[in-house]
Amino acid sequence: MVYFFRICVLILAGLGSSFCLRAHPTPIDTSATADIPAFITIGSVSVEGNYRTRTTIILREMALRAGDSVQANQLDERLEIDRRKIVNTNLFVTVDMLHFPDNEDSTLVNIRVVVKERWYFVIVPVFQLADRNFNEWWYDRDRDLKRITYGLYMSYNNLTGRADKLRLLAEFGFIPKYEISYSVPYIDKAQKTGVTAGMSYTTNKTLPYRTWNDKLDYFNSESLNRERFYTFVNFTRRNKFYSFHSLDLRWNYLQLSDTLARLNPEYLLQSRKSQNYFQLTYTYNYDRRDNVQYPLEGFNYGLQVSKLGLLPTDNTNQTYLYGWYKHFIPINKRWFFNSGITGRMSAPVRQPYPQTLGLGYRMKLVRGYELYVIDGQHYFLWENELKYKLFSFQKTFPWIPVRQFSTIPITAYLNSFADLGYVQNYYPELSNTKLGNTLLSGAGVGLDVATFYNMVFRFNYTINGLGQDRFFFQIGRVL
Structure with a gap:
């Protein structure tokens, strides 16, 4: 049986190697885009839908800036890369990157970043298992409801619009626990340095x-x-x-x-x-x-x-x-x-x-x-x-x-x-x-x-x- 699983792993690894070879993008046919300007200039970058989040937090994730010169056939790809980085801040439900020609200057392209913010302030009751995972509780602990931890969890993400987070936790039941932490991702003007502080107390x-x-x-x-x-x-x-x-x-x-x-x-x-x-x-x-x-x-x-x-x-x-x-x-x-x-x-x-x-x-x-x-x-x-x-x-x-x-x-x-x-x-x-x-x-x-x-x-x-x-x-x- 062990040898069977080793073979399975090797097969999947082999598939992955072959897929790596297939995953390379096909070269672009430049002859089909001969009439498109080789380079375009970013005119403006605007952000919409960020009622709480500061615009600087969103722009910090973007490599594209106003005034940048970009190859026309790479604009969509670079916008998608920036969109993914904004998504990975975990601040938004949806993120859309739109671009359109400038009305006054045809050599410019303007960018609109449209976001839909999450619900940042959450107070929810805690009702979870004290075991390592659901399966251990289900199979080995006889689904014992006494092994339940309950309490209250409060999370205020994006507290001041700077992607900062305040978290409070009070749990009772099988494993009483109390935690508090506060984090600020950027405390300097360059938006590179952040700090988090907190403490936790648990009894068993x-x-x-x-x-x-x-x-x-x-x-x-x-x-x-x-x-x-x-x-x-x-x-x-x-x-x-x-x-x-x-x-x-x-x-x-x-x-x-x-x-x-x-x-x-x-x-x-x-x-x-x-x-x-x-x-x-x-x-x-x-x-x-x-x-x-x-x-x-x-x-x-x-x-x-x-x-x-x-x-x-x-x-x-x-x-x-x-x-x-x-x-x-x-x-x-x-x-x-x-x-x-x-x-x-x-x-x-x-x-x-x-x-x-x-x-x-x-x-x-x-x-x-x-x-x-x-x-x-x-x-x-x-x-x-x-x-x-x-x-x-x-x-x-x-x-x-x-x-x-x-x-x-x-x-x-x-x-x-x-x-x-x-x-x-x-x-x-x-x-x-x-x-x-x-x-x-x-x-x-x-x-x-x-x-x-x-x-x-x-x-x-x-x-x-x-x-x-x-x-x-x-x-x-x-x-």
């Missing part, structure tokens, strides 16, 4: 105190067994359109009960009951995807390095390196292929349980292993997908009084996928792992539905390398 009574047989092993209790708190400040730098730098400094604090420290002396190592440390993380991200919500074209790669424990008084000392590369290839108007590889390395190999992160967390997994957690110090993940667009439409309902909700885009894709992964675990006896230190493989078919406000619904039927087949559901949102 029932929680996983170890991983055993590649499953989270929970300790059930009515007493407080863990407290977690962190505060952070994050600086971002965007020198160019697609390059993002981030420097994050935070202070972390974790306190365990005597019972939890006794159940797993390796939780914080050496039977410790508390952990506090400063952490410094640098991230570089280069993003040329057409749409961050559901990319179909372009590529994205990045690198992250983090040091846990900066001061002599910190009781954690760990470093990790994390990197990724993803490529999205449109084959034609309906067929699409993507492939991506992700990897993480960390040192030293003796690590506290909360910092020993392998596959299974934050949707980093080989599809087919949604119900498993494979702990380890290092891992790699290779994901491949071939998809077919079933339909795509955008419907406006005039009878809906709130304009930010009156336009609903829906796109559906059939997809097939094949993944490979591997987790290196230097202490397999601590978790009795059967999946660590072995090649993991999974394949399947599914249906993806992408809609507005960055919501993506995924319905997958998978078979993993253990021969287990199952239906999985996932709902995600790009914030």
Whole structure:
């Protein structure tokens, strides 16, 4: 069975390679455009529909400026590139780029950017599962409604029209949590430097105190067994359109009960009951995807390095390196292929349980292993997908009084996928792992539905390398 999945992955990778060859655009027949001026000049750039968003925030995403000279046969392509960048600010429901000749000067072309803003202020009740994903709750937790987290979430995006964000969260139930953060993407006149600050406090009574047989092993209790708190400040730098730098400094604090420290002396190592440390993380991200919500074209790669424990008084000392590369290839108007590889390395190999992160967390997994957690110090993940667009439409309902909700885009894709992964675990006896230190493989078919406000619904039927087949559901949102 394992060899079958390896073959599936190689087939998809081979398809992707051949599709790369087919995806190159056909050269333009210049003879057919002989009467069109070789170059045109941008006369004016205007923005409409931005009732709250400042015009400078939108223009900052555009490479085209008034007075620029552009090859006539490249104008539409360059406008589409700018449109995608504006879409990826996540500030608008729709973005349209229009151009037309200037009435007074035929050598000029004027540009109109027409946007439809989202609903920025949202207060919604929180009702979600405390488990890693819906599938774990559905299959392994007996659909226990006691494992529900409820509360209130407030998000005010674009608070002052500068794409700034204020977020407040108060959750109760299975995992009480309180969070606040505020971010400003640009604090300088050049619109390159931004800052975010925030804090979070979480408590647990029932929680996983170890991983055993590649499953989270929970300790059930009515007493407080863990407290977690962190505060952070994050600086971002965007020198160019697609390059993002981030420097994050935070202070972390974790306190365990005597019972939890006794159940797993390796939780914080050496039977410790508390952990506090400063952490410094640098991230570089280069993003040329057409749409961050559901990319179909372009590529994205990045690198992250983090040091846990900066001061002599910190009781954690760990470093990790994390990197990724993803490529999205449109084959034609309906067929699409993507492939991506992700990897993480960390040192030293003796690590506290909360910092020993392998596959299974934050949707980093080989599809087919949604119900498993494979702990380890290092891992790699290779994901491949071939998809077919079933339909795509955008419907406006005039009878809906709130304009930010009156336009609903829906796109559906059939997809097939094949993944490979591997987790290196230097202490397999601590978790009795059967999946660590072995090649993991999974394949399947599914249906993806992408809609507005960055919501993506995924319905997958998978078979993993253990021969287990199952239906999985996932709902995600790009914030």
